[in-house]
Amino acid sequence: MASGQQHQPSVPRWTPSGPRTAGGEAADGGVVRFDKAYDHGGSSMRSTDHGFPFGSGRSLEPPPFLLEISVAAENGGVRNGNGPVSRDSSLRRPDQGVVLAWEDLWVSAGGGKGSRVPILCGLNGYARPGEVLAIMGPSGCGKSTLLDALAGRLGSSVSQKGDILINGRQQKLAFGTSAYVTQDDVLMTTLTVREAVHYSAKLQLPSAMSAAAKRERAEETMREMGLEGAADTRIGGWAHKGISGGQRRRVSICIEILTRPALLFLDEPTSGLDSAASYHIVNRITRMARREGMTVVAAVHQPSTEVFGLFHGLCLLAYGKTIFFGAAADTSQFFSVSGFPCPSLMNPSDHFLRTINKDFDKDIEEGMDGRRMSTAQAIDALVNSYESSAHLEKATRQIQEMRATGGPAVKKEGKPSFVTQSLVLTKRSFVNMYRDLGYYWLRFAIYIALCLCVGTIYHDVGHSYGSIQARGSMLMFVAAFLTFMAIGGFPSFVEDMKIFGRERLNGHYGVASFVIANTLSATPYLALISVVPGAIGYYLTGLQSSIEHFAYFAVVLFTTMMVVEGLMMIVASAVPDFS
Numbered sequence: 001m002a003s004g005q006q007h008q009p010s011v012p013r014w015t016p017s018g019p020r021t022a023g024g025e026a027a028d029g030g031v032v033r034f035d036k037a038y039d040h041g042g043s044s045m046r047s048t049d050h051g052f053p054f055g056s057g058r059s060l061e062p063p064p065f066l067l068e069i070s071v072a073a074e075n076g077g078v079r080n081g082n083g084p085v086s087r088d089s090s091l092r093r094p095d096q097g098v099v100l101a102w103e104d105l106w107v108s109a110g111g112g113k114g115s116r117v118p119i120l121c122g123l124n125g126y127a128r129p130g131e132v133l134a135i136m137g138p139s140g141c142g143k144s145t146l147l148d149a150l151a152g153r154l155g156s157s158v159s160q161k162g163d164i165l166i167n168g169r170q171q172k173l174a175f176g177t178s179a180y181v182t183q184d185d186v187l188m189t190t191l192t193v194r195e196a197v198h199y200s201a202k203l204q205l206p207s208a209m210s211a212a213a214k215r216e217r218a219e220e221t222m223r224e225m226g227l228e229g230a231a232d233t234r235i236g237g238w239a240h241k242g243i244s245g246g247q248r249r250r251v252s253i254c255i256e257i258l259t260r261p262a263l264l265f266l267d268e269p270t271s272g273l274d275s276a277a278s279y280h281i282v283n284r285i286t287r288m289a290r291r292e293g294m295t296v297v298a299a300v301h302q303p304s305t306e307v308f309g310l311f312h313g314l315c316l317l318a319y320g321k322t323i324f325f326g327a328a329a330d331t332s333q334f335f336s337v338s339g340f341p342c343p344s345l346m347n348p349s350d351h352f353l354r355t356i357n358k359d360f361d362k363d364i365e366e367g368m369d370g371r372r373m374s375t376a377q378a379i380d381a382l383v384n385s386y387e388s389s390a391h392l393e394k395a396t397r398q399i400q401e402m403r404a405t406g407g408p409a410v411k412k413e414g415k416p417s418f419v420t421q422s423l424v425l426t427k428r429s430f431v432n433m434y435r436d437l438g439y440y441w442l443r444f445a446i447y448i449a450l451c452l453c454v455g456t457i458y459h460d461v462g463h464s465y466g467s468i469q470a471r472g473s474m475l476m477f478v479a480a481f482l483t484f485m486a487i488g489g490f491p492s493f494v495e496d497m498k499i500f501g502r503e504r505l506n507g508h509y510g511v512a513s514f515v516i517a518n519t520l521s522a523t524p525y526l527a528l529i530s531v532v533p534g535a536i537g538y539y540l541t542g543l544q545s546s547i548e549h550f551a552y553f554a555v556v557l558f559t560t561m562m563v564v565e566g567l568m569m570i571v572a573s574a575v576p577d578f579s
């Protein structure tokens, strides 16, 4: 049987759940209701309807995505959960969205003895403006690798083959044209949520926007991410407990969606969130994507039924191979006709992932016809079913159309000026150094203790010829200890570099602003921790009459630390994935 025909009989009937606007948004303000049930493989499932253009086989024929975005824009923006969104809150015209496609994409890593181990095996797919594409699959199946490949962030240890098309052309994503929320939350732990978001807004939003508009954008985005309650709490780290893991996740997302980027990659946006928070976050991102014409690609682990219902497209992977690519709403039907129907009352995404996870291969899946098969066989059956299905045919056709149609090159969004960025970074860095005990204060205390020790050991060392040896050994002692201590702030510096790495890769600012800001903000602290211990040593050793000793304690220490820190910064800036 032709695969296109295979999928016809049990197409779920999706109908709109209530009055809708021309843009397909629910007229009640975008609140999605779960009031449509359909029979499927003997199981009764409830799901959502969004009238999205991604899928096929729906009774509601939605308008094309660009028309949809234009309508929303013409209407002055659609409502979000927090009241009307003003028309000028969008930075992008509807035709400025990014269409991302990948064709025959292979990624492999060195497997020892010169062999290559494939991580992604000939994937095809696409993501379009206004839509959220979910990448799902068992742990280690290649979700993050696919996101990295699409975002142009693969490390040098892996090689990539195949085409990645942006607006139908092969072009490299420049810094700042996409935003990527990584799996780990890399945040400045000394800042409050509000400070972190506001500094980010000042660093990223274009100078054409007024300060008030930037503040409003920051507040609005915090509200979208449900962070109002935690706005004035410090993010916190190992030394100071701050916001929760789920709130950190939301802060990470909040910072990256401030500019409403044309292309947004999310690596596990809902990890650490409870099911209600996951639903609200994905729902708000979905609405934002539609409203702002953003293309969103998200690697997701285990969405609830409601969250799964929010995705437009699904790319389901198993060990580097495509199990399914198409409309998320068509996945259940695909599994059903491939011989793996979802049991009644089971979360479909749980079923998909359980069917294709062979890490615990003692569990034997039972096929529809009663045959028992291993998970590896189940995966092969699904891969074969997908390869002969209309879904692959449709994906291939769409990619060809995108290639033929082409589109404009992706432009960088406007940014604040170099001076503004340097000033904002200097202020942020100064606040961070002031609040971080490990950065300078700890070293300050240790330097004072060391200088007290040196001062008492060589107390009143004198100026006679007999004291020359004592003065020489004192200078060596001071040089060795105090210079060594210059790297005492290294742990805080490494944390700083991780933040710099993330922000730089996302195009928030460049290396020069960072180096200037860190040097300026560090100077007062370095001066303080050079002069105070220097003065103590100078006084105790009784070398008041010889000014060069003070210079040694203070100026040499200061310049040594400046040089060490400057070198660390330059080396770290040259290596983006320093962390």
Ligand SMILES: Nc1ncnc2c1ncn2[C@@H]1O[C@H](COP(=O)(O)OP(=O)(O)OP(=O)(O)O)[C@@H](O)[C@H]1O
Pocket (backbone or CB within 6 Å): 109, 110, 119, 137, 138, 139, 140, 141, 142, 143, 144, 145, 146, 155, 157, 158
């Ligand atoms: N640079 C690399 N060198 C060698 N192997 C790699 C490299 N990067 C990824 N891999 C391997 O590729 C596979 C896929 O990794 P990836 O991080 O993409 O998985 P994932 O689906 O995101 O997993 P998780 O859901 O657990 O985060 C893993 O087996 C991993 O060990």
